[in-house]
Amino acid sequence: MRGARPGEERFSPCWFTGSLDIAEIGCASYYRLVVTGPGREQVQTDELGCGDALSPGPAFPEWYEQRLTSRL
Template sequence: MTSWHINDWVVARVWNVSEIRSRVGKLGLELGPTLPAWVVSEFERNYSVVLPKSYRNFLLSVGDGGAGPFGGLWSLNRSYGPVNEEWWPRFLATPFAFTEAVGPEVIGDYDYDEDGLVVGSMIVAEIGCGAFVRLVVTGDSAGKVWFDNLGIDSTLEPGPDFCDWYMDWVCSMG
């Protein structure tokens, strides 16, 4: 295959690792190393979740963090870990509550840290200025990225599936 388009992913449902690495390498960027299956399984067991298939496959066959939209992808351990569980036990295993965009009128008087607005999700990239890209792990929106602008304008906005979001970025890089 000489060129790669997002539609190829939709049909094949596999990561074209060499094409991804080639495109990000041309930009002088690097992906983190792939994770062994036992590391991903241990993460899932420790936090009582099953990672969305496209993200899990990305970790296993493409890389753990590195080149990606905005400031790059966070590694799995940076995205979520023991500190998060100490702060809010079963945070990741608790279903994410939203399926459509929410704004200040819904968020209202919620306290970001105490009311669990983003339970069931983990940060996969930082947009900047207090905004993040979250991957929903549990709930009806599992597998989708959400744009967390709670620290800026009190909004949460749904995005596409993790793979589509990442491949849109890869394809936009030429």
């Protein structure tokens, strides 16, 4: 949420509950792995720190394989 006033929460904790950071992309952006709920095993791109959004991505095995093959 842009334009948060001093003392206000910038991000709701519910956006992050049930997920964990698995890689930093840079510029306050991360890949997050959803570990509970209907999106379990999905990797999301978290660009909330840049004023953007959470974007759904592939399942963790696909995401991990993409990372491995892109580095070879």
